[in-house]
Amino acid sequence: MKKILKRVLSPVLVFALSAAILSGCSTSGDRDDTSNVGSTPSPSPSESYVFKFANVVADDHPYNLGAAFFKETLEASAAEAGYNVTVEIYSNSALGGERELAESMQLGALDMALIPGCAVSFNPMFGLFDLPYLFESREVAHTVLDGEIGQEIAANMPQESGLRLLAYWENGFRNMTNSRREISTPEDVNGITIRVPENEVYVSFFSALGANVVTMSFSELYTALQQKTVDGQENPTALIATNKLYETQTYMSLTEHFYGPAQLCFSESIWQTLPSDLQVLIQSAAEEARDYERQCCVDLDASYLEEIESSGTQINNTIDKSLFQPYAQQVYEQYWDVYGPYIERIQNGDY
Numbered sequence: 001m002k003k004i005l006k007r008v009l010s011p012v013l014v015f016a017l018s019a020a021i022l023s024g025c026s027t028s029g030d031r032d033d034t035s036n037v038g039s040t041p042s043p044s045p046s047e048s049y050v051f052k053f054a055n056v057v058a059d060d061h062p063y064n065l066g067a068a069f070f071k072e073t074l075e076a077s078a079a080e081a082g083y084n085v086t087v088e089i090y091s092n093s094a095l096g097g098e099r100e101l102a103e104s105m106q107l108g109a110l111d112m113a114l115i116p117g118c119a120v121s122f123n124p125m126f127g128l129f130d131l132p133y134l135f136e137s138r139e140v141a142h143t144v145l146d147g148e149i150g151q152e153i154a155a156n157m158p159q160e161s162g163l164r165l166l167a168y169w170e171n172g173f174r175n176m177t178n179s180r181r182e183i184s185t186p187e188d189v190n191g192i193t194i195r196v197p198e199n200e201v202y203v204s205f206f207s208a209l210g211a212n213v214v215t216m217s218f219s220e221l222y223t224a225l226q227q228k229t230v231d232g233q234e235n236p237t238a239l240i241a242t243n244k245l246y247e248t249q250t251y252m253s254l255t256e257h258f259y260g261p262a263q264l265c266f267s268e269s270i271w272q273t274l275p276s277d278l279q280v281l282i283q284s285a286a287e288e289a290r291d292y293e294r295q296c297c298v299d300l301d302a303s304y305l306e307e308i309e310s311s312g313t314q315i316n317n318t319i320d321k322s323l324f325q326p327y328a329q330q331v332y333e334q335y336w337d338v339y340g341p342y343i344e345r346i347q348n349g350d351y
Contacts, residue, residue, distance in 0.1 A: 001049060001050065001051050001052070001111045001267075001270045001273075001274075047083055047084070047275070048083065048084035048085070048086075049078075049083065049084070049085050049086070049274075049278070050085075050086045050087075050088060051074075051085065051086070051087050051088070051111040051112060051282075052088050052090060052095070052110055052111045052112070053067055053070070053071070053087055053088065053089050053090065053111065053112045053113065054089075054090040054091075054094070054095045054096075054101050054104075054110060054112070054113040054114075055067065055090070055091055055101075055113060055114040056091075056092070056093040056097060056098055056101070056114075056117070056218050056219055057091060057092065057218075057239060057242060057243065058091065058092055058242040058243050059091050059092065060242050061091075061238055061239065061242040061243075062170070062238055062293050062296040062297050062300065063091075063114055063169065063262065063293065064089065064091050065292070065293060065296045066169055066289045066290070066292055066293025066296065067087075067089045067091075067114075067289070068089065069288070069289045069292045069293070070087065070285050070286060070288075070289035071087035071089060073284075073285040073288050073289060074087055074281060074282060074285035075087060077281045077284070077285060078278065078281055081277060081278070081281060083278060083281075085278075093218075093219040095110065095113075096219075097217040097218065097219045097220075098113070098115045098116070098117045098118045098217070098218065099115075099118045099121070099198070099217070101113040101115055102115045102118055102119075102121075102122055102163065102265070105162070105163055105265060105266070105267040105270075106161070106162040106163065106267070106269075107269075108267055108269040108270055110267060111266065111267055111270055112166070112264065112265065112266045112267070113264075113265060114169060114262050114263065114264050114265075115263055115265055116171045116197075116260055116261065116262040116263055117197040117198065117199070117217075117218055118197065118198050118199075119263040119265070120199050120200070120201070121198060122157070122161040122163055123153070123154065123156075123157050123160070123161060123163075124338070125153045125338075125339075126153065126154075126263065127199070127200065127201045127335065127338070127339065128149075128153060128338075128339045128342050128343070129141075129144075129145070129153075129259070129260075129261050130199055130201040130202060130258055130260070131201060131258075131328070131331060131332060131335070131339065131343070132201075132205045132257050132258055132324070132327070132328035132331055133257065133321065133324070133325060133328045134258075134259065134343070134346060135259045135346075138170075138173075138259070138294075138298070140346075141259045141261070142294065143351060144346055144351045145168040145261050146168065147351050148351065149342060149345060149346070149351050150168060153342075154263075157265075157268075158268040158271075161268075162267070162268045162269060163265040163266070163267070163268060164265060164266045164267075164268045164271050165263055165264070165265055166264045166265065166266050166282070166283060166286035166287075167264050167286040167287050167289075167290040168261040168262065168263060168264070168290065169261070169262035169263075169264050169289075169290050169293045169294065170260075170261065170262055170290075170293060170294040170297045171236050171239075171260030171261060171262040172236030172237065172238055172259070172260060172297050172301075173236060173237075173256035173257075173258070173259050173260075174234050174235055174236055174255075174256070174257055174258045174259075174260055175234060175235070175236070175237060175240070175252060175253060175254050175255055175256060175257075176189070176194070176232060176233075176234045176252070176253045176255050176257070177232050177233060177234070177235075177240060177245065177246065177249040177251060177252045177253075177313070178192055178194065178231045178232025178233075178249060178250070178251055179225070179228070179231055179232065179248065179249055179250050179251070180192055180231045180232070180250075180251075181251065182251045182253070182314065182316055183251065183253040183255070183316065184253065184316060184318075184319065184320075185320075185323050186209050186210075186323055186324055186327055187210075189206070189209040189210060189211050190209065190210030190211070191210060191211070191212065192211050192212065192231045192232055193211070193212040193214060193230045193231045193232070194206055194211045194212070194213060194214070194230060194231065194232045194233060194234065195214050195215070195216055195221055195224060195225075195230045195232070195233045196213055196214070196215055196233075196234060197215065197218070198215045198217075199215075201331060201335065202234075202258070203215065204330075204331050204334055204335075205257065205258075205327065205328065205331050206234075208327045208330045208331060209324075209327055214229075214230050216230075218239075221233060221243075221245065222243065222244070222245060222248065225245060225248035225249065226248050232249065232251075233245065233249075234255075234257070234258075236260060236297075237301055237304045237305060237308070238297060238300065238301070238304055240252070240304070240308060241304035241305075241307050241308055242304075246307075246308045246311050246313045247311065249313055250312075250313060250314065251313065251314050251316070252308060252313050252314070252315045252316070253315075253316045253319055254315065254316065254317045254319055255319050255321065255324065256319075256321065257321075257324060257328075262293075264286055264290070266282070
């Protein structure tokens with residue numbers, strides 16, 4: 001975050017993206033949650049700020065539609081409060097992979113980023129949300145994440161990792177693709193070399209299925225698929241489409257094995273330097289943009305599948321997910337000592 005005496009204009013690309021998406025996706029409401037803000041006194045309204053907001057995905061991914069919405073919302077609300085705020089958006093791994101982004105936030109060199117692929121490395125309890133087939137629907141996932149459980153899981157992050165969770169955006173239900181064979185049953189996964197993020201729960205599930213599991217940064221994935229370093233990968237449909245991963249893949253199976261939240265985090269060291277009323281505005285804008293980004297994922301999902309299928313990739317949408325449940329149960333048992341009480345609460349509807 002740069003603190004300046006004169007308002008800095010945002011990059012042309014980010015401005016164009018902000019304007020382009022205004023008619024794209026519908027919003028579903030907003031909240032003003034001040035529970036995570038500090039008590040820093042407000043300075044005079046002549047203060048100006050530039051916030052860098054980074055992610056690793058393509059410009060047209062819902063993350064960046066949400067980021068543009070966040071930019072517009074925060075800049076407008078800050079102006080009403082007397083602040084000059086500019087949000088600069090850095091997409092497509094422009095500032096590094098997710099681990100680099102997280103470490104930059106810890107160092108105070110980056111203000112905010114979406115880091116779903118490595119968030120569990122900085123808060124092991126996020127692994128709860130990565131458990132296979134934990135959420136039966138998007139609606140249940142949103143209720144859990146935005147409610148008591150989601151807030152409890154993230155409560156100690158500022159002190160323990162130097163990162164502050166602003167909101168859970170949506171990564172979406174994850175599906176498998178590969179270049180070797182159609183996947184309909186767990187047995188079909190056996191022997192396939194598949195890339196997963198740096199996430200122990202993901203590794204455990206695919207190892208249980210008999211896959212040869214490789215972890216690597218998302219920024220390296222397309223090349224690895226292209227060069228046949230790995231046979232396949234698993235990601236939400238939006239990522240598969242907007243990053244053109246399907247160009248290297250013959251088969252896609254709609255297994256929806258994990259629901260992935262996208263943790264939007266802020267540098268705690270920078271957060272503590274901000275006036276309290278600006279913290280409130282940032283938190284509110286993050287939550288409004290969360291709802292907008294989630295709706296974008298829903299609205300665009302069908303068109304993403306059409307794009308993937310029209311490329312020649314064969315899509316299997318008749319998966320019997322119950323066949324994968326015994327392998328999911330193995331993972332639950334493996335992590336029961338860590339996540340057991342939360343698993344029970346979610347399964348019992350106590351959230």
